Amino acid sequence: DTGVSQNPRHKITKRGQNVTFRCDPISEHNRLYWYRQTLGQGPEFLTYFQNEAQLEKSRLLSDRFSAERPKGSFSTLEIQRTEQGDSAMYLCASSLDLTGSSPLHFGNGTRLTVT
């Protein structure tokens, strides 16, 4: 169990640029989640996958955000035409079971700064 891995750890980009983050979950976990966390706040749900299927996407999520999980393994989160308000920590988490009781295992996150 090598844990959930996220890359890059930090990303600085200029407003209007596109960015892509990667998450490698724990290998046997079938669920993968993306959360966004701003300073002093709790993680805010963005989207989640069960295997390769994207089951839910937050209504708060702009159309500029897209996520994929090809073959049910790693996942990517892309933000197009970044805005300063996108600056945040993007957290990925994975879990094994299909029930809400299964604890989430988090990665270290990708900190995005949009200048």
Added chain:
Amino acid sequence: AQTVTQSQPEMSVQEAETVTLSCTYDTSESDYYLFWYKQPPSRQMILVIRQEAYKQQNATENRFSVNFQKAAKSFSLKISDSQLGDAAMYFCAFAFGNEKLTFGTGTRLTIIP
């Protein structure tokens, strides 16, 4: 929609003392799960303790225990014998069925040596 409220943005406790962090939630469901997660500075979030709503017995994990009051929709975390390593942001979280986890805004816990 489920909501989770943590009314204490910051708390502090003397090392070796006991501290209780508060959490309330709102749901119309009867069967759900509650969690406390810990996020140390610049480190990843980890699970501290979990409670199933159908269980009347409060969960305990070593120095960490919860006071689950289902009727009051309250789920507080008690940390006994506080240690310097307990300093972190603590998030209360709720999940129903197989849906995603909903987090509160967190409580920053400081341990005073």
